[in-house]
Amino acid sequence: MKNVLVVEDNKDNLVLIKYALERRGYKVIAAATGEEGVELAIRERPFFVIMDIQLPGIDGLEATRRIRASKSDHDIPIVAITSYAMRGDMERILEAGCSGYFEKPIDPLTIVDRIHKLLGIEGK
Numbered sequence: 001m002k003n004v005l006v007v008e009d010n011k012d013n014l015v016l017i018k019y020a021l022e023r024r025g026y027k028v029i030a031a032a033t034g035e036e037g038v039e040l041a042i043r044e045r046p047f048f049v050i051m052d053i054q055l056p057g058i059d060g061l062e063a064t065r066r067i068r069a070s071k072s073d074h075d076i077p078i079v080a081i082t083s084y085a086m087r088g089d090m091e092r093i094l095e096a097g098c099s100g101y102f103e104k105p106i107d108p109l110t111i112v113d114r115i116h117k118l119l120g121i122e123g124k
Contacts, residue, residue: 007037034063
């Protein structure tokens with residue numbers, strides 16, 4: 001069973017993405033702040049990270065930059081799931097080091113397939 005780190009401060013959103021990932025066989029590690037997400041990403045080395053952008057403390061962009069700058073595993077896939085949908089947001093998210101992003105709200109029945117497609121993961 002592969003671990004996925006979900007960095008999300010909204011409990012309802014966390015329940016939704018956790019449900020979607022667990023029904024596909026992933027073990028979910030959760031963090032509610034950007035700082036905690038950085039720490040867990042470096043320590044646990046998950047298969048991929050789901051990163052909210054609007055977080056307490058450091059935001060998801062800064063958390064992504066810190067994960068990328070770490071010596072642990074700077075090339076881990078990081079997928080942003082965010083309510084940011086303004087012009088320029090996609091560029092800022094990708095420039096920070098995210099592998100891609102999806103806008104909220106998510107569909108728990110299709111989001112894992114969409115993540116797999118984005119990351120080129122076959123048959124999970």
